[in-house]
Amino acid sequence: MLINLRAKLLGAMLCSLIAIIATVVASRYQAPVMLFALLLGLAMHSFYHRESIQPGINYCSRELLRFCVGLLGVRIAFSDIVSLGITPPLIVMVSMALTITFGVLFARVLGLSKIFGVLSGGAVAVCGVSAAAAISTVLPNDKSQEKYFALTVIGITTFSTLSMIFYPLIASYLGFSDELAGVFIGGAIHDVAQVVGAGYTISPEAGDVATYIKLLRVALLMPIVMLVFFAFKEKGSKMSGGVSAFIPGFLIMFFILAFVKNVGLLPVWLIEFIRSLSSNLLVVAIAAIGVKTSLQQVISVGWRPVLLMGLETLFLASLIISGIILFY
Known part of the structure; x- marks a missing residue:
């Protein structure tokens, strides 16, 4: 037991060190x-191949990740x-x-797994990396899941930054008011940081509306995760390593x-x-997922996942623009 605890501590320390370095570098380059x-x-x-630290890396990539998602409530x-x-x-x-549905259906067209369609579609539709992390915790264990998650993080971050x-240029070209530009920005960009950055480059009003819209998407994260959980819930004992039949504790925590936060029971x-x-522990968990994942495996997935995420991004943006044009 002491050996296992030591291995978990060593693995967690490695992931924490990577997270600290990543935070410093990201702060330096505003990335x-x-x-x-x-x-x-x-x-x-x-x-990761060292038995002395592997348990800690596994713990951070799974249990710690779920705990972080629960705290997002x-x-x-x-x-x-x-x-x-x-x-x-x-x-x-x-x-x-519609974006999640599109992701699942078009993944099949491209010959990709349904798991990747749900993972990438959910990340695009909801809130980027946080959504990918949350959804991955309730998907069945699959030999390709970690490399797909790593690719999703890279792809989502890239497309979100481009967005x-x-x-904002597209919103200006279409002649959207500040309020409508905020709806478009908040509804179509994946990650919160990029939503805030894009919204406030237009105007304070656009930034406020974009942030509120983004909060709506974040609020829908757990209902979507629960739908994914029940959709992939193991049936009997046929799904090896599948999701357990009860509602995970981190969903209840969320x-x-x-x-309690919205009824005012928690102090500021x-x-x-x-x-x-x-936020800090999530960086540690993402670092652990990176350590577990082989870069060679990520590259081996080819161009089709990248194409899928690009199409999902364009599909979501097109739907938001269409909705604004039709109803305003």
Whole structure:
């Protein structure tokens, strides 16, 4: 038992060190910290084969990841979402559902697994890397899952950054008001940081609306994760390594934290502490996933996953633009 605990501590220390380096580098170059954590982890893959630290890496990539996702409940603010009115949420929710469906169906067209279609479609539709992390925790264990997750993080971060640059130009070209530009930015860009960056480059009003819309998508993360969980729930004992038949504890934690936060039972300092803790620990978990994943395996998946994520990104943006044009 002591040997196992020591191995977990050593693995966790390695992942934490990678996370610290990634945070410093990302801060220096104003770049996504999750991407740096993953890339640095991939560079350290050789350490994963050492039995003295492998249990700790496995723990961080699975149990710690689930714990981080549970803590994300404190990010949900129901009052901000309700203040948007009914039309923008409807546009966004329908677009999200269609994007995930598109991801699953087009993955099959490209000869990719349904698991990758759900993972990439959910990441594009909901909230980027956080959504990919949450969805991956309830998918059945698959030999390709980790390399698909790594590729999803790289692809989502790349497309989200490109969206942050070009979507404000598209909103201006289409003549959207600041409010409508915020709906487009918040509904179509994947990661929160890029949504904030793109929205506030247009105007403070656009930035506020984009942030609220993005919060709506984040609020829908757990319902979507639960749908994925029940869709892939093991039937009998046929699915080796499948998802267990009960609702995971981290989902329950998410909803409890969201509830107590929104009814005012958590003090502001504790909310900020949990928010910061979840963000920092999530970097550690992403680093662990990087260490577990072989870069050669990621490259081996070829061009089709990249094409799928690009098409999903364009599909979501097209749906949001169509909804704005039709209803405003």
